[in-house]
Amino acid sequence: MTTPVATREHAEGPARAEVPGCEPPENPVTKFLRTDRLPHIWCAGCGIGTSVNCFARAVDACKIPLDRISVVSGIGCTGRVAGYLRLDSFHTTHGRAIPFATGLKLANPELKVVVYSGDGDLTAIGGNHLIHAGRRNVDLTVICVNNFTYGMTGGQVAPTTPLQAVATTTPYGNLEEPFNLCHLADSAGAVYVARWTTYHVRQLQKSITKALQKKGFSFVEVLSPCPTLYGRRNRVGDGLAMERMFKERCVVKNGAATHDTAFDALAPGQIPVGDFVDRDRPAFLQRYNQTMRAQLGDDFMPYGEPEIDARAEADLFAGPEG
Amino acid sequence: MQADRIGVLTGVHFIDGDFAAAEGAIAAGCRFAAGYPITPSTEVVERLASRFPFVGGLFIQMEDEIASSIAIQGAVWAGAKAITVSSGPGISLMAEHIGYAAMTETPCVFVNVQRGGPSTGLPTLPGQADVMQARWGSHGDYGIIALCPNSPQEAFDLAVTAFNLAERYRTPVMLLLDECIGHMLEKVVIPPADEIEVVPRKLTEKKPGEYLPYLPGENMVPEMVKAGMGHRFHITGLTHDERGYPVMTAAAQEKLVRRLVDKIRLASRDVALYEGRWLDDAEVVVVSYGITSRVVHRAVEVAREHGAKVGQLRLKTIWPFPEHLIDQVLGGRVRSIVVPELNLGQLVLEVERVVRGRAKVVPIGHAGGTVHEVGVIVEAILEAGK
Ligand SMILES: Cc1ncc(C[n+]2csc(CCOP(=O)(O)OP(=O)(O)O)c2C)c(N)n1
Ligand code: SF4
Ligand SMILES: [Mg+2]
Numbered sequence: 108m109t110t111p112v113a114t115r116e117h118a119e120g121p122a123r124a125e126v127p128g129c130e131p132p133e134n135p136v137t138k139f140l141r142t143d144r145l146p147h148i149w150c151a152g153c154g155i156g157t158s159v160n161c162f163a164r165a166v167d168a169c170k171i172p173l174d175r176i177s178v179v180s181g182i183g184c185t186g187r188v189a190g191y192l193r194l195d196s197f198h199t200t201h202g203r204a205i206p207f208a209t210g211l212k213l214a215n216p217e218l219k220v221v222v223y224s225g226d227g228d229l230t231a232i233g234g235n236h237l238i239h240a241g242r243r244n245v246d247l248t249v250i251c252v253n254n255f256t257y258g259m260t261g262g263q264v265a266p267t268t269p270l271q272a273v274a275t276t277t278p279y280g281n282l283e284e285p286f287n288l289c290h291l292a293d294s295a296g297a298v299y300v301a302r303w304t305t306y307h308v309r310q311l312q313k314s315i316t317k318a319l320q321k322k323g324f325s326f327v328e329v330l331s332p333c334p335t336l337y338g339r340r341n342r343v344g345d346g347l348a349m350e351r352m353f354k355e356r357c358v359v360k361n362g363a364a365t366h367d368t369a370f371d372a373l374a375p376g377q378i379p380v381g382d383f384v385d386r387d388r389p390a391f392l393q394r395y396n397q398t399m400r401a402q403l404g405d406d407f408m409p410y411g412e413p414e415i416d417a418r419a420e421a422d423l424f425a426g427p428e429g
Numbered sequence: 430m431q432a433d434r435i436g437v438l439t440g441v442h443f444i445d446g447d448f449a450a451a452e453g454a455i456a457a458g459c460r461f462a463a464g465y466p467i468t469p470s471t472e473v474v475e476r477l478a479s480r481f482p483f484v485g486g487l488f489i490q491m492e493d494e495i496a497s498s499i500a501i502q503g504a505v506w507a508g509a510k511a512i513t514v515s516s517g518p519g520i521s522l523m524a525e526h527i528g529y530a531a532m533t534e535t536p537c538v539f540v541n542v543q544r545g546g547p548s549t550g551l552p553t554l555p556g557q558a559d560v561m562q563a564r565w566g567s568h569g570d571y572g573i574i575a576l577c578p579n580s581p582q583e584a585f586d587l588a589v590t591a592f593n594l595a596e597r598y599r600t601p602v603m604l605l606l607d608e609c610i611g612h613m614l615e616k617v618v619i620p621p622a623d624e625i626e627v628v629p630r631k632l633t634e635k636k637p638g639e640y641l642p643y644l645p646g647e648n649m650v651p652e653m654v655k656a657g658m659g660h661r662f663h664i665t666g667l668t669h670d671e672r673g674y675p676v677m678t679a680a681a682q683e684k685l686v687r688r689l690v691d692k693i694r695l696a697s698r699d700v701a702l703y704e705g706r707w708l709d710d711a712e713v714v715v716v717s718y719g720i721t722s723r724v725v726h727r728a729v730e731v732a733r734e735h736g737a738k739v740g741q742l743r744l745k746t747i748w749p750f751p752e753h754l755i756d757q758v759l760g761g762r763v764r765s766i767v768v769p770e771l772n773l774g775q776l777v778l779e780v781e782r783v784v785r786g787r788a789k790v791v792p793i794g795h796a797g798g799t800v801h802e803v804g805v806i807v808e809a810i811l812e813a814g815k
Contacts, residue, residue: 141663144674174659179503190663190675195656197506198665198675199499200529206463206496210503210511211656213487214461218507218657239492399482408435408485410460 139163139173141193148187152338152346154305154331155185158252159192161308161329162223165315176219179208181228184258184333188223202232205240208247216392216411219319220246226253226267230286234266241295241324246390248318248325251288254333255372262336269373273340290365292326293384299325300365300384304353305332307380314382323390330378341373353378432456432589432625436484442617446584446610447472449617450540451480453588454512456625459538460486461504461511463497465519468552469608470542473514498523502535506664508655510592510630514540517559518549520566528567529666530601531689534643534651536630538591540604542611543719543771545797555608556797557719558772563603564748570686572693574700575603575748577718581615587702587745593628594700598692599650605747607771609720609800630655637661641671643685649692693749702745703754707733711740713814714758715767716780718744720800725769728806735807737814747776755783765813769793769801789813 140163149155166176173194180189182201189196195218199207204222212220222229229237229251240247256274257263264274264281267288271280292300299321301314311329318325332338332349343349360368361381368379389397392410399407436455444452451473454462462481464474478488491497494515501511515523520541530537543559545551563575574594578584584606591602633640633652637659643651651671654660667675668682707729708714717725722743732739742758744751758766766788768777773794781790791813795801 141674174661175657177656190665193661195506195661196663197503198663198667199502200525200666203495203499203526206491206500207503209489209491209496210461210463210500210505211507212503213489213500214504214507214509214511215655215657235492236496239496395487403482407482410485410487 135167136160136163139166139192139194141191144191147191149184150335152332152334153184154254154329154333154346155188155252157305157308158250158311158329158331159188161312162250162315164312165319168312168316169319171219171319175217176221177211178221178223179204179211180222181224181233182259183225183228185223185225185252186228186259202228203236204228205233205236205247205249209240209245212246213392213410216246220248221319222247222249224251225258226251226255226288227257227265230288230291231266238291238295241292241297241326243391244296244298244323244388246323246392248315248321248327250315250327250329252329252331253288254331254337256333256337258333258336262333262340269371272337272373287365287369288328289326289368289383293365296324296388297326297384298323298386298388301326301382302328302330302368302380304330304357304378304380306350306353307357310380317382317385321385323388430627430629432622432627433458434622437622437625438619439621440619442619443614444581444617445472445612445614446578446581446606447542447612448476449581449585450588450604450606451476452617452619453585454538454592455480455484455486456585456619456622456627457510457589457592458627458629459510459512459592460484461501461509462486462488462513463491463500463504463511464488464514465491465494465497467516467519469544469611470514470516470540472611473540473542477512494519494522495526498526498539499529501537502526502530502533505535505537506656508630510536510596512538512540514542516542516544516552517546517556520559520562524566527573527601528569528571531567531571531573532569532666533664534599534689535601536595536599536653538588538595538602538604540606543605543607551798553608554798555720555771555800557607557721557770558775558797560605560747560770560772561775563605570690572690573601573603573748574598574693574696574746575605576702576745577605577747578610578745579719579722579743580610581613581617583745584610585617585619589625589627590702593626596628596630597650598648598696599653600693603748605719607720632658633660642673643669643671645688648696649688697749697751698753700746700749701751701754703751704743704745705740706743707740708742708758708761709740710738712738712762713765713767713810714740714742714763715769715806715810716742716744716755717769718747718776721769721771724801724803725806728803728810731803731807732810735811737810739810739814750779750783752783755780759784759787763788765789765791767791767793767806767809767813769795769806769809771795771797771800
């Protein structure tokens with residue numbers, strides 16, 4: 108039997124007392140953080156913070172003006188990311204970050220809108236929104252932290268939980284085969300799909316950079332340890348042991364067909380990682396504006412007149428090379 | 430401020446309540462809509478889908494009502510005025526996000542063209558059984574404003590009002606039509622833009638670092654902001670402090686939720702729209718709203734012909750419930766209040782609560798699917814006057 112673990116819904120602690128001489132050294136990521144909200148709620152060994160580090164560095168590399176990025180999260184341990192980032196940030200409802208982000212992006216196309224949430228949030232309760240946003244090709248970057256479980260609520264089974272894994276709601280083992288999220292996003296129509304782990308920090312940072320620069324719906328899956336609820340219960344060990352597992356089992360397969368990228372996190376065998384999909388397809392607003400212009404001619408008034416400034420669009424997508 | 434000329438279809442039209450509500454939204458400056466088709470509300474979004482490309486607006490049909498009801502809130506935080514539209518089953522799906530709008534103080538408008546319920550009920554026939562849902566549909570304590578037009582003209586007028594109140598109080602506003610009003614074709618006069626009063630979004634003028642998204646201002650309402658202004662603000666549905674940061678304490682809960690409720694309670698008199706008729710000498714008053722008020726209109730005339738001293742109080746604003754109007758009515762010589770509605774007793778509970786035994790309250794329930802027979806209401810009035 109597993110011991111019940113307290114849920115983290117109430118874990119917002121008092122701010123850490125300031126201890127002179129203990130300030131963290133200046134770090135390139137600090138400017139992205141609401142330091143007045145630290146310490147964060149995440150457990151020791153959790154991978155979410157590592158992913159945030161990669162995200163912040165990717166945003167830095169893209170040189171996107173920070174005032175123009177919005178981060179939208181759902182609910183979950185990963186859903187708390189929005190609240191720790193010193194950006195315009197929205198902590199929405201469970202599963203609904205993508206439709207919120209859709210409204211935000213369509214109503215101000217000059218914003219770079221990032222959805223940052225958990226596997227349960229984005230692919231269980233929010234699964235319908237994920238596939239439709241992919242199909243529509245709304246210009247969003249989705250970062251999905253896949254820790255194979257529902258962390259925030261205490262380790263229940265998720266659509267990503269490996270077959271036979273123990274979760275609080277599958278005490279005798281999970282009966283359902285998990286989603287291959289990259290295949291799902293690809294099939295839905297995402298123009299950019301990548302999978303890395305929190306062990307692959309450089310690769311992850313690069314892929315997030317590419318995703319941010321991509322016009323259209325981009326999806327980055329980040330396999331991440333939840334030692335507290337998933338690792339411990341399934342004898343995978345602590346955070347470090349899970350990172351070691353990622354290191355040993357991951358095989359880089361850039362460009363692999365996503366239907367060949369499924370894996371079983373509990374059984375031995377390869378875990379395919381890499382940049383799987385990178386293609387072009389008109390994004391929702393591009394097609395909207397083109398179609399309306401063709402149908403209505405000069406009578407068409409695009410959303411948010413004056414028309415979107417092409418230069419602003421261009422520098423939003425200025426890459427690390429300029 | 431006056432309405433933007435672009436978008437205001439000034440003139441005399443012969444349109445239904447659904448189209449009129451859509452035109453009212455456009456006149457009020459709404460430029461973003463998200464929705465999912467459902468009878469009898471679909472014509473609202475169909476109208477927006479065809480009109481928006483001409484006026485710089487954008488409609489998107491989402492994958493469901495849950496998505497629609499949160500997409501509009503994303504649009505609001507990008508600076509748009511936004512609307513979503515549905516009927517019973519869809520409004521039930523939106524419930525979580527009505528609460529999110531109340532908690533995050535996101536000004537937006539939800540239209541419910543009511544049909545018979547519960548569940549799939551009577552998709553093409555009227556009901557007024559969602560009035561309590563409009564008030565309490567999401568979990569937790571919050572206040573909300575709900576308006577009930579009784580004609581296509583008023584669907585236009587109150588759609589404008591709904592947006593204005595949403596901005597003024599930073600709150601979701603429900604616009605409650607019913608199938609009859611939604612599908613009824615009547616003359617609708619859309620005035621010139623400069624005669625339409627529009628409340629613009631009041632964005633903060635404070636500098637980044639000085640602005641707090643939940644610092645109560647005038648009428649307990651905090652100033653708005655939008656993404657991209659440099660404020661790097663945070664919005665959450667968790668209980669939060671004035672910075673918008675989550676705070677999981679009873680004290681923070683008390684402070685925030687009490688303000689959310691009081692903000693709307695205190696606005697009650699200012700937002701109470703109504704129409705009174707023959708109230709001066711009335712001994713019996715019929716309180717009604719929406720389509721039922723049109724049946725009452727006739728019933729009161731017939732009862733008067735029969736010598737009854739009866740008056741009519743028609744509520745255009747049903748939430749916050751205008752307690753003071755009921756009190757005023759009771760100030761006269763009123764002995765009975767008759768409350769017909771297309772449900773089996775919902776708003777009458779509010780009337781009873783306010784009356785507190787000072788008069789007899791007579792509900793006339795009707796499960797919906799059609800409207801009351803005039804005779805049934807006349808009989809109740811005559812009986813109540815005895
Ligand atoms: C509508 C609704 N249902 C359920 C919940 C409870 N809930 C909060 S977070 C969560 C799961 C989070 O899992 P995931 O998205 O994988 O995030 P993680 O905590 O693992 O990062 C659930 C079920 C909720 N907040 N709202
Ligand atoms: S419960 Fe799991 S996902 Fe949540 S903070 Fe702890 S380790 Fe991370
Ligand atoms: Mg998870």
